[in-house]
Amino acid sequence: MSVFQVLRQNLADLYSAYVGFSSELEQQSRGFLEQVNSVCCSIQDRSVDVRNLQAQVVDLEKSLHEEKERYKNEKQRRKVLHNTLIELRGNIRVHCRVRPLLHLDAGLCDTDVLPRSTLSEKVVHAVNEDTVVVECSRSGNPPMNKVFEFERVHGPNDSQQTVFEDVRPLLTSLLDGYNVCVMAYGQTGSGKSYTMIGSQTEDTLLPEKVPHEGIIPRATRELFSLVSKTPRGSHDIELSVLEVYNNEVWDLLARDCEGAAGGVKRDVVSTNTGTSEVPSLMHERVQSAEEALRLIGHVLHLRARNSTLVHADSSRSHLVITLTVTSKGPDALDLAHRLQSTQQGWRSQRGRRGSSGRLPEAPTGIPCPSPCPRPSLTQAPLRTKLHLVDLAGSECVGMSGVTGVALRETSFINRSLSALSDVLGALSEQRPHIPYRNSKLTHFLQDCIGGEAKLLVMLCVSPTQRFLSESLQSLGFGTRARQVQKEPCRKKSRATKLK
Numbered sequence: 364m365s366v367f368q369v370l371r372q373n374l375a376d377l378y379s380a381y382v383g384f385s386s387e388l389e390q391q392s393r394g395f396l397e398q399v400n401s402v403c404c405s406i407q408d409r410s411v412d413v414r415n416l417q418a419q420v421v422d423l424e425k426s427l428h429e430e431k432e433r434y435k436n437e438k439q440r441r442k443v444l445h446n447t448l449i450e451l452r453g454n455i456r457v458h459c460r461v462r463p464l465l466h467l468d469a470g471l472c473d474t475d476v477l478p479r480s481t482l483s484e485k486v487v488h489a490v491n492e493d494t495v496v497v498e499c500s501r502s503g504n505p506p507m508n509k510v511f512e513f514e515r516v517h518g519p520n521d522s523q524q525t526v527f528e529d530v531r532p533l534l535t536s537l538l539d540g541y542n543v544c545v546m547a548y549g550q551t552g553s554g555k556s557y558t559m560i561g562s563q564t565e566d567t568l569l570p571e572k573v574p575h576e577g578i579i580p581r582a583t584r585e586l587f588s589l590v591s592k593t594p595r596g597s598h599d600i601e602l603s604v605l606e607v608y609n610n611e612v613w614d615l616l617a618r619d620c621e622g623a624a625g626g627v628k629r630d631v632v633s634t635n636t637g638t639s640e641v642p643s644l645m646h647e648r649v650q651s652a653e654e655a656l657r658l659i660g661h662v663l664h665l666r667a668r669n670s671t672l673v674h675a676d677s678s679r680s681h682l683v684i685t686l687t688v689t690s691k692g693p694d695a696l697d698l699a700h701r702l703q704s705t706q707q708g709w710r711s712q713r714g715r716r717g718s719s720g721r722l723p724e725a726p727t728g729i730p731c732p733s734p735c736p737r738p739s740l741t742q743a744p745l746r747t748k749l750h751l752v753d754l755a756g757s758e759c760v761g762m763s764g765v766t767g768v769a770l771r772e773t774s775f776i777n778r779s780l781s782a783l784s785d786v787l788g789a790l791s792e793q794r795p796h797i798p799y800r801n802s803k804l805t806h807f808l809q810d811c812i813g814g815e816a817k818l819l820v821m822l823c824v825s826p827t828q829r830f831l832s833e834s835l836q837s838l839g840f841g842t843r844a845r846q847v848q849k850e851p852c853r854k855k856s857r858a859t860k861l862k
Contacts (some may be wrong), residue, residue, distance in 0.1 A: 612642055
C-alpha cells in the first residue's frame with residue numbers, strides 16, 4: 364500500500380472518530396441542556412414556593428400580632444372585670460413585689476446553721492403577673508412548691524414606675540368620691556420603704572421628679588395633676604403626717620410649745636358615727652406637689668429609726684401620710700352665683716324708673732331681693748382621704764440581734780402587726796366583734812380596713828432562703844387579706860342644701 368493510501372485510510376479513521384465524538388458531544392450537550400432546563404424549572408418552582416412561604420410567614424406574623432393584641436385586650440378586660448368583682452364583693456386588693464438580691468442576703472452572722480451559699484439561694488419566684496411560687500425544702504423531705512395568687516405580682520426587674528401604674532387608677536377614684544388607702548406590708552429589709560418612698564438618701568422626696576421615687580411622691584404628683592384638670596378652686600388639699608411608735612400616735616407636723624418641729628403625742632378616738640379620728644391632728648394646706656413633698660421630706664427625719672443586723676437604718680414605726688381632698692361642688696355653686704347675679708341685675712334696675720314713673724316689674728320666678736330674705740343654693744363640701752402607709756417591718760429577734768430599746772420597739776411592732784392580722788382574720792371569718800382597738804394602728808386604720816375605703820395592700824417579700832419563713836408569713840398575710848369581704852366601697856355624695 365502506498366503512502367497516499369495509508370494517509371487516506373488514517374484520514375478516514377480520524378473522520379470516523381470525529382463524527383463519533385461529535386455525535387457523543389451533541390448527545391451530552393443535549394443531556395446537559397435538559398438538566399439545566401430542569402434545574403431552572405426547579406429553581407423557578409422553588410422560588411414560587413419560597414414566595415408562597417414568605418407570604419405565609421407574613422400572614423402568620425400578622426395573625427400572631429392580631430392574637431397578641433386580642434390577648435392583651437382580653438387580659439385588660441379580664442383585669443377590669445376582676446377589679447369590678449373585687450369592688451362588688453368588697454375585697455381588699457393585694458399586690459406582691461419580690462425584691463432583687465441584695466448584699467444582706469449573703470449572710471448576717473456566723474450562727475447560721477445552713478451554709479451561706481444555700482441561704483442566699485433564690486426560693487421566691489414571680490412566675491407571671493399574678494402568681495408567686497415559693498420553693499419549700501426541708502432536709503430529709505422531698506421538695507415542695509407553694510403557689511400564691513394575687514391581683515398583681517411584680518418581679519425583681521419591675522421598675523418603680525411599673526409598680527405605680529397599678530396604683531394610679533385608685534387616685535382617680537379619690538376624686539370620684541372614694542376614700543383610698545395604699546399600705547406596704549413585709550419584713551424588715553423587704554423593700555417597703557423603697558416601694559413607698561424611694562431611695563433612702565438625703566435628697567429623698569426632692570421637689571423635682573427622680574427615677575427611683577416611690578408610690579408616695581408619685582401619687583402626690585398624680586393627685587395634683589388630676590386636680591389641675593378640674594375647675595380652678597374646686598378642690599383643696601391638706602396634708603397630715605403621723606407615726607405609730609410603740610403603740611403611741613405622734614403628729615409629725617405639729618410643733619411643740621417652743622415652736623420646734625419634733626412631733627406631738629396624739630390619741631385615736633371613735634366618733635358617734637363609728638369612725639375613728641385623731642383630734643387636734645395638724646393639717647397643712649398645700650398648693651402644689653412640690654410643697655407637699657417638701658413638707659414630707661422635712662418630717663421624714665423625725666421618724667423613729669434604729670440599726671439592726673438585718674438593716675442598718677430600720678424604720679421602727681408605722682408611717683401614715685394622709686392627703687385630704689375637699690371638693691366644693693362646682694355645679695351647685697355656679698347655679699347659686701348665677702341666681703345671685705340675676706338678683707343683683709334686678710336690684711340695679713330698681714333705681715331706674717320707667718316713663719310711667721313706676722318701678723319695673725320683677726321677672727317671673729325671681730324672688731323679691733328686699734325686704735324678703737335672699738335664698739342661696741349651696742352644697743356641703745365633700746372630703747375624701749388618701750392614706751399612704753409604710754408599715755414597720757416584722758422581724759425575728761434572733762435574726763435582727765436587737766437588744767434594749769430596739770428590742771422593746773420590735774415587741775411593739777410585732778404586736779401591732781399581729782393585731783392587724785387578727786383584724787383581717789376576724790373580718791374574713793365575719794365574726795361579730797372585730798378587735799380594732801387592740802392596737803392604735805388598727806384603731807386609726809379602722810375605716811380603711813373594714814370601712815368603705817378602697818384598700819390596696821402591697822406585699823414586699825425577700826427572695827432568698829434566709830428569709831423564707833418571713834416571706835411565707837407575709838404571703839400568708841396577703842392571702843388572708845384577699846379573703847376579707849367588706850361592705851362594697853361606697854361613693855361619697857354631696858348633700859345639697861337651700862339656705
